[in-house]
Amino acid sequence: MFKVRWEMEVAKGKEAKKIVLTKPFSIEGESDAEPFYRAPNLLRRLLSLLKNVRPGSDLTNFQLPPVFNLPKSQLQCYGESVYCTSSNLLSKCNSEQSPVDRFTSVVAWSISTTRPSSFGVAPYNPILGETHHVSKGYLNVLLEQVSVNPPVSALHATDEKENIEMIWWQQPVPKFRGTSIETEVHGKRMLKLLNHGETYEMNCPRLSIRILPVPRMDWVGNVNIRCPETGLVAEISYTSSYSLLGFGGNRKLIKGKILDPSLFKVLYEVDGHWDKTVQVKDTKSGEIRVIYDAKEVISGLKTPIIKNAEGVLTSESAVVWGELSEAIMKNEWEKAREEKEGVEEREKKMVRERGMKGESWVPKNFRVSYSKDTREWNCSPIHKWVPLAPIIAP
Template identity: 70%
Template sequence: MMQMEEKKETKVVLTRPLTIQRDSDSDASYKAPNLLQRILSLFENVRPGSDLTRFQLPPLFNLPKSQLQCYGESVYCTASDLLSMCNNGQSPLDRFISVVAWCISTTRPLTFGVAPYNPILGETHHVSKGNLNVLLEQISHHPPVTALHATDEKENIEMLWCQRPDPKFNGTSVEAKVHGIRQLKLLNHGETYEMNCPHLLLRILPVPGADWAGTVNIRCPETGLVAELSYRSSFFLGIRGNHRVIKGKILDSSSLKVLYEVDGHWDRTVKVKDTNNGKVRVIYDAKEVMSGLVTPIFKDTESVWQTESAHVWGELNQAIMSKDWEKAREAKLKVEERQRELVRERESKGETWISKHFVVSNNKEGWQCSPIHKSVPAAPIIAL
C-alpha cells in the first residue's frame, strides 16, 4: 500500500526535444554578463586540464532533461524517416549516402550556459517511435558511460552505441571528447556502418558559445565505402555567419578514389557533389528533418520503469520548467543523496552493480557493451 502511494505521488515528467535553433534565437540571448559571471564563478577553483566528469552544475544551469534523453532524442526525434531511407537504397552507395545523412542528423545544437543532467548509474530511457524501439542505460557513473540499443523489426535494423564523454577544462573553454563507436546495422543487406561522434566545444572567453568540432569517420567494412566528415568550429574566429560548417568526402577505400565531396552546414543543408559529373544534390535538410518536434507522450504510465529518466528526474524537470529554483535544488539533492546511499549499501555488502540490459566490459580497447536481449521491446513512452 505504501509503495502504491509513493508511486502515485512521484512525478514522471517528459520534456520537449532539442531542436535546430536559428541565428535569431540562438546563443545571443544567453550572452548576458550576469550569466557569464556566474559561469566564470563556477570554474574559479577548477584547474586547466581538470576532468569535469564529477563536476555538478546547480539546477539554474541545467536543461530539464538527462544526457541519456539527449542521446536518445538524437535517434528517435526526427520528422523524416531517415532510417527507412538508409534501408531502401537501391545500391550500396545509395545506402551509404543515406547513412551519412542519418549520421549528420544525430548532431543536435546545444546552448551555451545550460547542460543536461549527468545520468545516475542504472538510469534508463526507453522510447518507441513507429516501429523503432530505443533503449538506453547508464552502465557506469565514474567514468560516465552510456549504452544504447535500438531495433526496428519491420525494417530489420539494429543500432548499438557505447560511448563515454570526457570533458576537460582548458582555462577559457571546455572540450568534451566523446569516446566510443556507434554501429548501425542494415541486416537485410548484411551491412554494418561504424562511426564516431564529433567533440563538443564550450567556449567561455572571449565570446561565449557552444559548437561541435572534429572529424567523424564512417565506414562500412562489407562495401569498403568510407566517409570523412570535418566539423568546423568557429571557436577561434567567432564568425557568426560561418558556424556549424561540415565538409568532407566519400570514397572507395580499396582504390582511395573520392566519389563525392560533402559540403554544407549541419544545422541547415548538406550537399554532395559527384566527382564524376559534377552534379550537386542535397542529402540532408535540417529544417525538414527536425521540424515540428513535440514532447513524447505516455502510452502506459503504469509500465514506466522506476529507472526511467523522466521518473528519476521528474520533480527536478517540473521545478526547472516552473523556474522554482529552491525546489529544483532540493529535488536534485534528493536524487544525489539517494545515489550516495545506494553506493554505501553496495559497499557494505561487498556487491558490484550489474547492468540489467547490457553485458559490459572494460579493457585496454575501452568500454564495450552488448545487449542481453536480441531486440528492444515496445516502450510505454511514444515519440510522435
C-alpha cells in the same frame, strides 16, 4: 514556455511517481523555453563557478547547481538524437538499392544525430542504472547508464519492420581549457542494416564550449564512418571559423568525402552546414545533390507522450529527475536544489548499501566489459529486440 507533458501515477504500496517529459531541441532555436527557466547573469555565474578550476582539469564528475541544468537528463538527449525526427532517414538507408547509395544515406543519418545545444546550461549527469525507453513508429529505443565513474551510456534500438539494429556506447570526457570547455565523446556507434548484411561504424564530433571572448557552443572535429562489408569510408569534418574578436565567421560547417579505398578513389565530396543543408558532389559526373536538409529532419519536433504510465519504470529518466525538472521550469531554485541533492544522496546510499553487502552492480539490459589494454568499453545488448516503450515520440 517549455512545452511539457507530465502525469502522476499511484502504484499499490508505492509512492506516487511524477513523469516529466520536455520538448527536444530543434533548429527553430536553442529552446522555445530558454528564457522561461534559465536564471539571469548566466555567463557571470558560470565564470564564478569555474574560477577555482585549473586549465586541463577533467570535469567528468563536476556537479552543476540546478541553475545551470536543462530540465532533462543527458540520457534523454542521446535518445532524442535517434527518435526525435520529422522524417524517416533510417528507412531511406534501408531502401536504397546500391551499397554506395545506402552508404550515402547513412552519412546523412549520422549528420541528423547532431543537434543544437544551448550555451551555459547542460543536462543532468545520469545516475547508475538510469534508463530511457521510447518508441517512434516501429523503432524502439532503450538506453541505460551502465557506469558513472567514468560515465558510460549504452543505447540499443531496433526496428523489426525495417530489420534495423543500432548499438551505441559513449563516454563524454569534458576538460577545462581556460577560456573553453572541450568535451570528447569516446565510444562507438554501430548501425546495422540486417537485410543487407551491412554494419556501419562511426564516432561523433566533440562539443566545444567557448566562454570568452564571445560565448558559443559548437560541434567540431572529425567523424569517420566505415562499412567493413563494402569497404566504403567517409571522412567528415565539423568546423567553425570566427573573426579575430570572436564575432561573425562561418559556423556549423561540414566538409568531407566518401571514398572507396579499394579503388583509391573519392566518390563524393561532402559540403554544407549541419543545421541547414548538406550536399554531395559526384567527382565523376560533377552532379550535385542535397542529401540532408535539417529543416525537414529536426524542425517541428514534438514532446514525447506517455501511452502507458504503469509501464514507465522508476529508473526512467523522466521519473528519476521528474520533480527536479518541474522545479527548474517553475524557477523554484531552492526546491530544485533540494530535489537534486535528494537524487544524488539516494544514489550514494545505494552505493553504500551494495558495498556493505559486497555486491557489484550489474546492468539490466547490456553486457559490459572494459579493456585495460585499449582503455575501451564494450557494451552489447542482452536482448535481440527492444520491446515497445510506454513513452511514444509523435
